[in-house]
Amino acid sequence: MVRSRRNSLVRDIASHPITSDAPTIVGLLDDSYLFDKLKKLSLAVESSDSLKSGDGSESGSGIYESEATSAVNMNKTDKYSYYNSYLDQLNAKICEYKVVLDQTRQVNDQLNDSIEKFKEISQETGAFIDETKTIYTEQSRLSKLTESIPRTLHYFEVLDPIMRRLNHASSPSIVKKGSFSTMLATIDESLQFLDDNGELKDAAAYRIKFKQCLIRACELISHFLHNLLKQTNQEILDKTKNKNLLVGLPSSTRDAFLYSKFSTISDTFKTQVSEIVKRSNDKAYYKYHDELNSILYECFNQYFQTRLKLLTPVIWSHIDEISVKDKDQDLVKFIQDGKTYFQQLCANEYKLFIEFFPEKECRFKINQWFLQLCEPLYDSIRIKVLKETDISTLCDSVTLFAPYYEFEEGSEEYLKQFTDIQYDKLFEPIVQKLQARLILRVQIYVQQNILSYKPTKDVFMISNRRGRPKTSTNGDNKNTVATRNGSDSLLESYLASFKNRDMLSTYSNDTNDTYTNLENSSYKFSQLQTYYPPLLKTLALLSKIYEMINSVVFDDLAHHIVHDCIISLRNAYDMVMKTSAGKSDINNLDVSLAYLKNLLMLRDSIQNFNIQYTVNETYLDFSGVEWFFKSLKENGRNVLKKTKSSSILTLARELVPKVVNNMVDARTELISELRNVIKDFTENTSLELIDNTLDIKNDEDLLAKNLKLRGNIKARLPRIYEQILNYIDDQEIVINLLDAVQELITQSYAKYYEAITELAENEKLARNKVADIMYLDVFTDFFAKEVADLLRNGRIDIETK
Template identity: 25%
Template sequence: MDDVASARSENENGRKIRNRLMQWESKTDPLAALSAQQEEYLDVLSNLWRNEVATPSPATTPTKPTNKESTAPADCTADIKLPAGELNNTNDFLLWFVVVSAEIEERGDANYHKYLQQLEQRKGECAHMLTQIAVAMDRLGALSSEYEFVSTKTSALNTASEQLISEQEKLQELSNEIQWRLHFFNQVELLNQRLQSPTLSVASEAFRECLNKIDECLNYLAENPKFKDAAAYNLKYKQCLAKATGLVRNYVYSVINQATEATLHPRNATGETSLQAPDAAFALYYGKYQTSAAKVKRVAQLIESRLDHSSEYEQLMTDLQQHYLTMRASVMSPAVNQSIQNVKAAHKGDHCSLTRSACSFLVHVCQDEQRLYYQFFETGAAHLTVYLEGLCTILYDTMRPFIIHINHLETLAEICSILRIEMLEEQVQQNPNTLQAFATITHQLLQDVQERLVFRAHLYLQSDIQNYNPSTGDLAYPEKLEMMESIALSLQEPAQLRRSDSRSSMVSSVSSAMETESVDTAYRAQQMNSPADLHGMWYPTVRRTLVCLSRLYRCVDRPIFQGLSQEALKLCIQSVAYAAGKISAAKTPIDGELFEIKHLLILREQIAPFRVDFTIKETSLDFSKVKTAAFGLLHKRKQLFSMGSNNAILEFLIDGTPQIKEHLLDSRKEVDRQLKTTCEQFIKDAVHMLVGPLMTFLEKAQATLAAGPAAQSTLRQCVWSSPQQISGVIQETQRLIKSKLAVLQRAMQLYLSNRDTEFIIFRPIRNNIIQSFVKLEQLLTTNGYSTDDMTITSCPSAEQVSVLLSSASVLAAEGMASFAAAARKISTSSSVETVANRKVSTSSNKAASVQETTAETTQENEVAAKIDATPAGIE
């Protein structure tokens, strides 16, 4: 049963296998799908089988496939043997297939086995080669060890050689350095031999080399003072240097002495007459020295280039320069002194010419001496300056005795100008280095002249200004001015005659009035430049003060001038005030005040160009507290020895110390202050002269009204304040205005001679007069005076007073015209008819003149607004 079952199972399994094998090549659903290569193999196998069946040969060569890819398998299966029997079933095929597959696999790996054999052969060769390489490496290692040994020995040998060479170089350098250092010690004997050689010349190149070696050795020893025997060798080189400097000194002294001897004692001298010509004198005093300059210059340059090396060179250079200057002083001092004495004799009595000539001579001497000096040396300007100062001192010693005896300010001022401007500013500023010594001595001389000038100026201010006693002619005012005015009119007579002839045909009243105004204008124009306004007509102290200040301005220093100007202006103001008082006592206060105003205006105008500050500071001691402290000490006698803080003596010492006060004095402001005071006094006196009765009445009325309210009602009842009395006062005032105003304006024109100044001073007078009438009108209006009383008094309004003043001014102008006509009548008789026609035409057109005067007043008011020179306080 088991066998049957097993057989069945085997059949069943065989059937299943066959079925599955049949399904392997199924085209629809193959169990084992073959690849293209497998299919090719299968085709090959089929072909082989068919061929084998057709021709049953033991073996046949298969056909070479056409596809390149089947080449390898064909090669592999080329020798495959077919089975001995037929393949009857699948099992046989499978068995055969297994055998064939194993054979194919074996044949396919044949190449690999062959390659493997080759690799094994190569492996054997490589192993043999590695064995040889190992042997070679062993030999190479031995060789490398030997090389390293040899290289180490060689490097050590090279290092030792280099060290030996380096030590050799160091020793060589040390030897050279020792030789170089010994060189500075070994030169002593050689230098001594050269310096003691009789053939050695100071101007030679060998001597220059000796000095160079001495300097070099001394410098080296100074830099290395710790060397052995350095001090001893330094002393030896110093001795060599002393010998060299001695040779230079002897040589230069010899050359300079020879030139000096040839100059002082020329061989071809025939007497002093041969030296009078400037060229001959210059050749004598400078020719020999210029010839010797080249010899000394060469040696001097050799020493001057070494001044920084050693003090011996500096001392040598100083000795050479001093010797040269000493020799030149022995030559030039007598010559300069003699020349100054000759100039002094030539300009005897003329100190200005003496100063100018002597200074010019010294300027040339200084320039020539400096030029000659720098032909010998290039340094030593300080020694040269001292020498030139010695020569210039001769001028100082010659001029000083004259200066201290000169009394004239003009001469001293001229000498100051010569020294200050011509010499210091012109000559010295052009050559400041060359003329430094001359400038020093000239400045000293200028200071002496200025000191003498200041001293004489103080004496002059005291004697000729402060103590000046005016003569009768000095105080003859206004006669002196009237005389000069008549002279001025007579000088202008030809021009006036021509104008009179040209105006003789004008007979209308308007033309006559215009003629009168033109005459007045012409008169005023000539008055502004009249001889009465020249400085010759000024009061002597004013003229002297201004002349003195103008002399001092360019001669003394500014602080000194400020002090002198302060004193001079103060004394001048006092002198003018004194003269004004004399004139006021002899004539009228108006004359004295106008005289003072005129000269104060001159002072203010003339000191304006001085560009200095007229302010000086004065220091004084205030002893006012000393007196108070002394009284306190007397009252505290019991506390004299008190030990507390209330000690009387201590308080006296503290509180009684004088106080130091400083005062600023401005002479320019003092002139303005005095001018202001005088103008105010003149305005006051002028107003009182014109409206004196009215001012007296107003002062009396104000005094009465000041007594109380009851007095206001009684003012109308008083006899002196009745309308009739007031009318008399007004009429008297108007009469004074008509009669005195012309005199006042005539005096102002005569003294001031300037229309603008007259207008400035007359304007407050006019305003005060009008203000007086305005006050009177207000007094009458506010103190119970009726309309009838106002009519009786006939008090004019401000406009009427202005017209009255203008008409009076016209009358004054007519008076001036009459005076001019009278002066011309005295000088010539041909102008009488013209003067008469002008008077008639003026009187017939009085109303027109009043209107023109009113217009002129308006014009004057416009002019007054443009004037800036109004003295402070006049208005």
């Protein structure tokens, strides 16, 4: 009986190929070869089953039948032969894999051994590299050192031949040879090397020797240049036979000798001196600057002395010509001619100098020498300045040099103005001498014309009231101040400047009434002459010296001038007030107003000068000594007794002069004077208006006095207002004066009203008398209305005029 194949392994594999439900089979099928064989076997089994289960037709191929038949037979023979074969093959493969695995382990062990050996080799190689690198570095250093030794020795070896050549130089002309320039370059290189390598043995000693060689070489250049200048100077003198003959030569011929002939050696001179200049200004030679500068300055001196010997006769000859020509002329013309000549002379010398010396490095030296070159001008001007007494002339002389002092030293504009020749330094000695002389003459002028001025009794009197001058047919007015005080050119110039300025403004205005304007101009000019003469001289002096002197000196000088002017004004005011004591109050008001007018003029005028009024004054106080001798003279015994009773140290302490530091402010002094005179004017005006109307007496009629007070205000206030207008032009000041008078009278009336009210309350005065007088607010309104009417009418009158 044939066994069914339904449950056979082949059938099961054929029916269920590789699935995840048969884990044991999956492991066997991992072999691709076995899988292929099983797949073929499965196909053969399926084809055999299909042939037998069909309708018996012979539709399959013969190959499949044979395979199926042989498969069936094989299954019958040994159903596990495939598996055994497969196991055998697996075992064989396993053995092969074990062999391969063993070989792989051996190779791995060998590789690990090789890696360890390579690490050892790497460490040995690193150590070798480090060792060879050190050796290489040392070898490179030694190689470089070996190569540098000849070059280094060269800096030392050249010293002996250089010293021999310099020590045996028989003539300074050696400097013209090219080898001399090469030798200088070698010295420079050796010095630079020794400065950079000071650690070398004996480097300091060699540096000193090379420095001596450098100084010696520069001295040879200096001697050569000196001989060159001396030879050229001698040639010029030989051709002119005598240096004084240069004076008599025509200017073109003289310039040919002084400049053209002299400049023929400029190229040779400049080439050689540049060697010294270059090293003197080189920062690398800062250790040798003193010696090099000494040699360079010697070259400067030789050049300047040579030029000075040639120029001095010519300069003095020209100064003599100017002195003769300007003998009868003033100082200004002499200074102008001398200034023009020396400007051109310095310009020519500067142009020649830069042909001999490098301009940028040596410009400062020629400007210093110009001061020596201009000494003849300084001497001649100094003699004339010491003889000059006119302040205007001195100021005009200072003005000649004003263009050189417009800009602050060091500013951009200053550097542009004085790129070559510093004319401000060149003419500074002249300006200083002029300013010193000007200060002296100003002090003398102040003493003679301000402090020593003797005012007359009518200096502030009514004759100086404001009024229209009587003009002559030709329009000329005499200078009242000059007539009273003698001729004063400074004052006349100041007054004339005012007159000319007013006349210029008159003609410049568009008006149809030129005659009226000319009359007003003459009127203003005449009013200027009514001021206190020392005041006008003070203003004339300040306006003249303004910006003529150093600002600090001017401030100090102007302060004392203003202070002295105030003292002179105050003394005149006190003198006139004492003289007019006991006279009418009207005269006193005129004096106060005139004094106020002058102080206001002083205040308004000095504001234009930008004066720093405050100054420190230090002086010795001998008041203790003065007191002692005065007391000793008046009461000698008592003083001696007091001296004996007190200690000697106490007496000595009292007699020692004290140093006093005093802060003086002329502006404060002026303001104080203004306040005082306004106070005096206000009090005097109030007394004139009040009279005796505010006196309290029981037996007098208060109403009558009150009416009198009102009448005084109505009658006298307009006249006082007219008096103020006669002296004061400023309407604001006029208003302030009237306000001050109104305030003082109102305060006096308030005290008066309060006093009589208190008397009435104490029944010392009848109440009906108090009721008859004006209340305080009524009086205040009344006075204010009167003042307002005066100001309004006065303004209308001014506008009408």
